Amino acid sequence: MAPAATTPPPEHELSINDKKAFTKSVYGSPDEALVAATARFVARNPTSRSLHLEAAKSLPGGNTRSLLHNAPFPVFMQRGTGYEVISEDGHVYTDFVGELTAGLYGHANPIIHATLKSTLDNVGLNLGATTRLEAQHARLICERFGLDLIRFTNSGTEANLHALQAARRFTGKRKVIVFTGGYHGAVFSFPDQHPAPNNVDLDDWIVAEYNNIEDAQLKIEESSDVAAVLVEGMQGSGPCIVGSDEFLHAIQSSARKAGAVFILDEVMTSRLAPGGLQSIIGLEPDMTSFGKYLGGGITFGAFGGRADIMAIYDPRFSGTLAHSGTFNNNTLGMAAGYAGLSQIYTPETCMAFSSRGDVFRQRLQEATSGTKMTITGRGSLVGIHFLVDGCKVLRSVADRKDDNTLKDLFWFEMMEDGFWLTRRGSLSLILDTPRSELDRFVRSVKAFLDRHNHLVRL
Numbered sequence: 001m002a003p004a005a006t007t008p009p010p011e012h013e014l015s016i017n018d019k020k021a022f023t024k025s026v027y028g029s030p031d032e033a034l035v036a037a038t039a040r041f042v043a044r045n046p047t048s049r050s051l052h053l054e055a056a057k058s059l060p061g062g063n064t065r066s067l068l069h070n071a072p073f074p075v076f077m078q079r080g081t082g083y084e085v086i087s088e089d090g091h092v093y094t095d096f097v098g099e100l101t102a103g104l105y106g107h108a109n110p111i112i113h114a115t116l117k118s119t120l121d122n123v124g125l126n127l128g129a130t131t132r133l134e135a136q137h138a139r140l141i142c143e144r145f146g147l148d149l150i151r152f153t154n155s156g157t158e159a160n161l162h163a164l165q166a167a168r169r170f171t172g173k174r175k176v177i178v179f180t181g182g183y184h185g186a187v188f189s190f191p192d193q194h195p196a197p198n199n200v201d202l203d204d205w206i207v208a209e210y211n212n213i214e215d216a217q218l219k220i221e222e223s224s225d226v227a228a229v230l231v232e233g234m235q236g237s238g239p240c241i242v243g244s245d246e247f248l249h250a251i252q253s254s255a256r257k258a259g260a261v262f263i264l265d266e267v268m269t270s271r272l273a274p275g276g277l278q279s280i281i282g283l284e285p286d287m288t289s290f291g292k293y294l295g296g297g298i299t300f301g302a303f304g305g306r307a308d309i310m311a312i313y314d315p316r317f318s319g320t321l322a323h324s325g326t327f328n329n330n331t332l333g334m335a336a337g338y339a340g341l342s343q344i345y346t347p348e349t350c351m352a353f354s355s356r357g358d359v360f361r362q363r364l365q366e367a368t369s370g371t372k373m374t375i376t377g378r379g380s381l382v383g384i385h386f387l388v389d390g391c392k393v394l395r396s397v398a399d400r401k402d403d404n405t406l407k408d409l410f411w412f413e414m415m416e417d418g419f420w421l422t423r424r425g426s427l428s429l430i431l432d433t434p435r436s437e438l439d440r441f442v443r444s445v446k447a448f449l450d451r452h453n454h455l456v457r458l
C-alpha cells in the first residue's frame with residue numbers, strides 16, 4: 001500500500017538540501033545566504049533561545065565556556081547517545097564536536113559505563129587518599145607513551161602549567177618559547193605573535209612563528225633565560241594546522257642546544273597513534289602533556305617525561321615542588337581512563353581509527369578542491385577552513401585568511417543537515433561513528449559546495 005500523503009512541514013523545518021534549487025537561485029551573496037540561514041536557525045531552535053535568555057541571568061552571556069558561545073544564541077543540548085547528540089529543540093545531530101577530542105568514546109560506551117558504575121558501587125567517589133587506580137593508569141600511560149614518570153591534573157591547562165613550572169625549576173630559567181596559533185589551555189593561548197590578554201605570565205613568553213624553522217631557531221637559540229619550548233605537533237585550535245616533521249625536529253634540536261626543556265603538548269594529538277603523534281614523527285620530547293579522552297570522558301590532565309625532571313615533584317625529598325589538586329586522582333577519571341585505554345582504545349583500534357580518519361579527510365579534500373573550502377588535519381582530527389584565497393597548505397595562522405561569512409553559513413547549514421560541529425570548523429571523530437555518517441557528511445559537503453557554487457568556487 002502506498003504511504004499516506006502527509007502535509008509538508010513548514011518551510012523552516014525543511015533541510016537545506018530540500019531547498020537546494022531555491023537557495024541556489026535566490027542568494028546572490030554569502031551575506032544574503034547567511035541572513036536566511038540565521039533566520040531558519042532562530043525558527044528551528046526556540047527552546048534553546050529561551051534557555052539562553054534564562055541562563056544569561058546568572059552566567060555572563062549565558063556562557064561558562066567561551067568556545068561554546070555562538071551568535072545569535074547557542075544550541076542547548078539535552079543529551080547524547082552513542083555518536084549522536086539531541087538538542088533541547090528535539091533535533092538529532094551526528095556529533096563531530098566529539099567534546100574537542102575528549103569524547104572519543106562517545107556518549108554511551110558500555111565499557112566506560114560499566115566502569116563508572118562499578119567504581120561508584122565498589123570504590124566510591126573520592127577517597128581523599130592514594131589509590132591503586134592512579135598507579136595502574138600511570139603505568140599504562142607511561143608504557144604507551146614512553147614516559148619515565150607521570151603526574152595527574154584536572155585538565156590539560158593544568159598539565160601544561162605544572163610541566164612549565166618543572167622546566168623552570170629544572171633549568172633555573174624563566175622564559176618559554178611558544179608558537180603563533182598555539183593553544184595550551186585557558187590561560188595559555190597565542191592567537192598571533194602575542195599572548196592572549198588573559199594569559200598568565202604575560203612577560204615570559206617569546207612567540208615564534210609556527211612551521212618557520214629559521215624564526216624558531218633564532219628565538220630558541222639566541223634568546224636569554226629560556227626554560228622551555230612548548231609546542232603542539234598539530235595545532236588543534238588552528239583548527240588542525242599540521243606541524244611539519246622538519247620543523248618539529250628542528251625545534252627539538254634547538255631546544256637541546258639551548259639547554260631548554262622540550263615539551264610536546266599532546267593534549268589533543270595523543271589519540272593519533274598508540275604512542276601519540278611523537279611516535280609517528282620520531283620525536284623524543286623531554287616532557288609531554290596530556291588530557292581529554294585519557295580520563296575516559298571525566299575531567300583529566302597529565303604531564304610526564306624524563307625521570308630527572310619529574311623528580312622535581314617527588315615529595316619524598318625536601319626542596320621539591322608541591323603539586324596539589326583535590327581531584328588529581330579522582331576515582332572516576334582514573335578508572336574510566338584506564339578502562340578506555342586498556343580495553344577500548346588499544347593500539348590496534350587506535351591505528352585503524354586513524355586510518356579511517358585519513359581516508360575521510362582525503363575524501364573531503366577531493367570534494368573541496370577548486371573551492372574556498374580547505375581541509376586540514378591528521379587521523380581522526382579534521383580542520384575545516386573557508387579562506388578568501390582558498391589556500392590549501394596552511395603553515396601557520398598567518399596563512400589563514402578567513403572568509404567568516406562562508407564559514408558561518410557552512411556551520412548553520414550543516415546543522416540543518418544534522419551535523420554538530422564547532423563553529424571554528426574542527427571535527428574530532430567519535431570512535432563508533434558509522435561509516436554511513438562519514439559518507440553522509442561528505443555528501444552534505446558536496447551538496448553545500450554545489451548549492452553555493454557561485455559563492456565558493458575559486
Ligand SMILES: Cc1ncc(COP(=O)(O)O)c(C=O)c1O
Nearest residue numbers: 155156157183184185236267291
Ligand atoms: C593542545 C591543547 N593543550 C591544552 C588544552 C587544555 O586542556 P583543558 O581544556 O583540559 O584545560 C587543550 C584544550 O583544548 C588543547 O587543545
